[in-house]
Amino acid sequence: MSIDTVLVTHDKLDVLMPLVVEQQQDFGKKVDLAMTRAFFEGIVDRGPTFQIVAMEEGVAVGLVMVDPIPNFQFADNVAYVHDVYVTETHRGARGIGAYLMAAAFVEAMRRGYEFAEGETHPDNSPARKLYDRMAQKLGIGIKVIDSVRYLIDLRPGIDRARNEPEYLDRLASPRLFGRQTARTGADA
Structure with missing residues (x-):
């Protein structure tokens, strides 16, 4: 076959x-x-x-x-x-x-x-x-590039947003990733 x-x-x-x-x-x-x-x-x-x-x-x-x-x-x-x-x-x-x-x-x-x-x-x-x-x-070239590729599973965030409509807006806040927030703890 x-x-x-x-x-x-x-x-x-x-x-x-x-x-x-x-x-x-x-x-x-x-x-x-x-x-x-x-x-x-x-x-x-x-x-x-x-x-x-x-x-x-x-x-x-x-x-x-x-x-x-x-x-x-x-x-x-x-x-x-x-x-x-x-x-x-x-x-x-x-x-x-x-x-x-x-x-x-x-x-x-x-x-x-x-x-x-x-x-x-x-x-x-x-x-x-x-x-x-x-x-x-x-007959083609190949070069090994050391890298890490991530697959991010967004499903937990989607599930949480169904129960908390404001959740995604909070995540989109620039403050979430600021240095001050990182020291004091981010909403995880």
């Missing part, structure tokens, strides 16, 4: 949705299918953002998303390759994740991106070796 990669368009959303739902469930997210579909309807075929799926016999078995991120160092947008996901039954030796990432880098080059960014945990040596191997096979 062969795996093909396909650029996601609006006519592929029905194929994509079961994969996205699986991914969200794997990460413990309660899935709202209507909201998820509306999200993808809003980003598919829109400007520099793109998504690629790995297909096997008409079924999506993997996904990668690419968004532009502003980079002041290069004074341009950089293609940020993220959310590489392969269904559990297709993970492992088949190399679908690598195939998706390569397809994302190739499409980014087609779209004129001069740089792409991907990331992994510094201790993830298999992923780091994969990046190095892919760069060599694709």
Whole structure:
């Protein structure tokens, strides 16, 4: 059975949705299918953002998303390759994740991106070796940049704001982050 990669368009959303739902469930997210579909309807075929799926016999078995991120160092947008996901039954030796990432880098080059960014945990040596191997096979450069990327979970604040309507206004106050507030204790 062969795996093909396909650029996601609006006519592929029905194929994509079961994969996205699986991914969200794997990460413990309660899935709202209507909201998820509306999200993808809003980003598919829109400007520099793109998504690629790995297909096997008409079924999506993997996904990668690419968004532009502003980079002041290069004074341009950089293609940020993220959310590489392969269904559990297709993970492992088949190399679908690598195939998706390569397809994302190739499409980014087609779209004129001069740089792409991907990331992994510094201790993830298999992923780091994969990046190095892919760069060599694709004939592109790679530079390791030590950084930490944060995913901030805003849900506790949203939940609190539902019960305390003034909560977000208090958080938006410049005083919250002033030195005086830091010494005397901020509303946490």
